[in-house]
Amino acid sequence: MNERSDTAVIDGVISALADRTRRQLLDRLAVRGEVTATQLAEDLPVSRQAIVKHLNVLEAAGLVSGNRVGREMRYTVQADALDTTARWMSSLAADWDRRLATVKRLAEVVEALERD
Template sequence: MRAESDDTGEEVSGVLVALADPIRRGLLDLLAELGEATATTLAEQFPVSRQAIVKHLAVLDAAGLVTGSRVGREVRYSLRPESLDAATRWMSSLAADWDRRLAAIKRTAEAAERDFT
């Protein structure tokens, strides 16, 4: 398996930690649907306080998954889906490594079966 650069590893780790929480995944889904929204609007859809939503949005922001922009007195949040790219590349690489390993096991097993019969 290839080693990741420290920057990429930290980026992937931040994304995976952020995605581990179901409320944060729900926030991403809702932002994907709405395009952008305030913490107040988002909090109306979840069984937690607005303050809790703001904390979840801060985690998503730190992971690079959302961005907040001030419009007057409000902060409007929107998705930054490009931040999923590093995590997607890492998962694809991991899957490819496992595919290669499983193919090698299959070849070994098939060869053993031919030799046995």
């Protein structure tokens, strides 16, 4: 992927995961594997129609995919978009760690100079 498409993927993932119900659905799909919206609705105090809407958002973000089996649509987790987002977050955390280490070193130098 290029940087521009990575940014779009990351934006989509973060937006999709901003909703608690969608995070719960993703957790359940990760544990249960391939599941229908009806099966997911049994676990949550949300209607099947609402579950389908949430699944559509997750699918648009690349976090799940739907596969028609007969009359049913079965959903599974897709890890690529989440992996891209996790790599970005890890890189961001490493950048902040480096910046904070620099601030700490500078503060220690200033403190040592003030003692002398």
